[in-house]
Amino acid sequence: MKRNIIIHNMKRRTPTTLEYALLGLVHGSPRSGYDLCKVFESTPMAHYSSSPGAIYPALKRLEQAGLLAGTVERADSMRPRKRYSITSEGTATLKSWVSAQVQREDLVWRSGELMLRFSFMGQLVSVDAVRRFLAQLLEAIDEYVEELQTHYHQLSGIELPEHVSPTGRLALKQGIGSFRELRRWARESLEELNPS
Amino acid sequence: MKRNIIIHNMKRRTPTTLEYALLGLVHGSPRSGYDLCKVFESTPMAHYSSSPGAIYPALKRLEQAGLLAGTVERADSMRPRKRYSITSEGTATLKSWVSAQVQREDLVWRSGELMLRFSFMGQLVSVDAVRRFLAQLLEAIDEYVEELQTHYHQLSGIELPEHVSPTGRLALKQGIGSFRELRRWARESLEELNPS
DNA sequence: CCCCCCATGTAACATGTTACATGATTGA
DNA sequence: TCAATCATGTAACATGTTACATGGGGGG
Numbered sequence: 001m002k003r004n005i006i007i008h009n010m011k012r013r014t015p016t017t018l019e020y021a022l023l024g025l026v027h028g029s030p031r032s033g034y035d036l037c038k039v040f041e042s043t044p045m046a047h048y049s050s051s052p053g054a055i056y057p058a059l060k061r062l063e064q065a066g067l068l069a070g071t072v073e074r075a076d077s078m079r080p081r082k083r084y085s086i087t088s089e090g091t092a093t094l095k096s097w098v099s100a101q102v103q104r105e106d107l108v109w110r111s112g113e114l115m116l117r118f119s120f121m122g123q124l125v126s127v128d129a130v131r132r133f134l135a136q137l138l139e140a141i142d143e144y145v146e147e148l149q150t151h152y153h154q155l156s157g158i159e160l161p162e163h164v165s166p167t168g169r170l171a172l173k174q175g176i177g178s179f180r181e182l183r184r185w186a187r188e189s190l191e192e193l194n195p196s
Numbered sequence: 197m198k199r200n201i202i203i204h205n206m207k208r209r210t211p212t213t214l215e216y217a218l219l220g221l222v223h224g225s226p227r228s229g230y231d232l233c234k235v236f237e238s239t240p241m242a243h244y245s246s247s248p249g250a251i252y253p254a255l256k257r258l259e260q261a262g263l264l265a266g267t268v269e270r271a272d273s274m275r276p277r278k279r280y281s282i283t284s285e286g287t288a289t290l291k292s293w294v295s296a297q298v299q300r301e302d303l304v305w306r307s308g309e310l311m312l313r314f315s316f317m318g319q320l321v322s323v324d325a326v327r328r329f330l331a332q333l334l335e336a337i338d339e340y341v342e343e344l345q346t347h348y349h350q351l352s353g354i355e356l357p358e359h360v361s362p363t364g365r366l367a368l369k370q371g372i373g374s375f376r377e378l379r380r381w382a383r384e385s386l387e388e389l390n391p392s
Numbered sequence: 393c394c395c396c397c398c399a400t401g402t403a404a405c406a407t408g409t410t411a412c413a414t415g416a417t418t419g420a
Numbered sequence: 421t422c423a424a425t426c427a428t429g430t431a432a433c434a435t436g437t438t439a440c441a442t443g444g445g446g447g448g
Contacts, residue, residue, distance in 0.1 A: 177381050
């Protein structure tokens, strides 16, 4: 009898950035796929998606995983519309995502996702948790900026055999500058959130 | 009579960002796949790749497209090594990539690729062309920052029915800040490159 | 002797991109 | 009536990610 019905058999990969973005938006208020497409078209959220070709399949995956629940409205009409709401499991997934420790890797590889997490935090966790997030972010930035500066000094210090073009050096400078600005922003935001 | 004579009909999709990064590095000096892997592991170029699983196939594609030429060294030995050099066609492709007009879309969707272009420009085009690039970049930034600010004011201005959390607003502020910092950098770099 | 570095790859897989398909409704 | 908008999707495709495979050489 191989018919063991395993309930938790769903392969539960961690959601992609797009999937988190969809979860977060639907958490804000229930929406249809079309609504979500328009959000991505018309707001700076555009950074996180693109096209119905990605959004509709992602919504389907989230529904199958039990993180979203879709209900069809106007089923009788010739123009049905499927409105998605977030499930309690979906909310839990979102919460643990935004609450995760900020690692150096997040900053280096997925800084966009970090900001997405931050933008949803306000509706999901306490102000204290938001402050913790920013504090961890500041630590990670400090660490990484120092790394980058080491590289920068290696470039501009001694004449290397392998000559680095001035634009290469300037590009690195830009990278350092952008992380410094991020740090500035994080400090300012911390203050703004202070209960003082 | 068609004026377009198709010389060879290899399907010539435009290279991916990773492929441009490889072209640029090999243009700097001939390297093997392993060398390139190490560059990505050990420098801030890390932003543009990841793993041998992407790099080796990309090199093969570039060779087939005629943009790189690989020669096997130590073919007799038990540990051969394939060193890639850029072809004249590869250099031409690189040049036209870095010289392309800077569009708003590049800034919004592919700002990382923009900086990669910039970092290779020094070895490929004249200082004048670099200045043109920065000038175009500044224009695009001005335009986009204004767009973002419009969104920001829509959020913080009137109380909206759909309440936006404070972190959502702060996240947008961060976005604006980072583009402002980019603008600052571009202006500074322009001055630094001035023949004054 | 064992482990890590050199140096090359391949295989499975999920995801995103682009393009297309469908058909009702609304406004000019 | 004609175009744009609403609203849903599917199919083909290339790419990147993760994991694994191979095997010699050098240093402790």
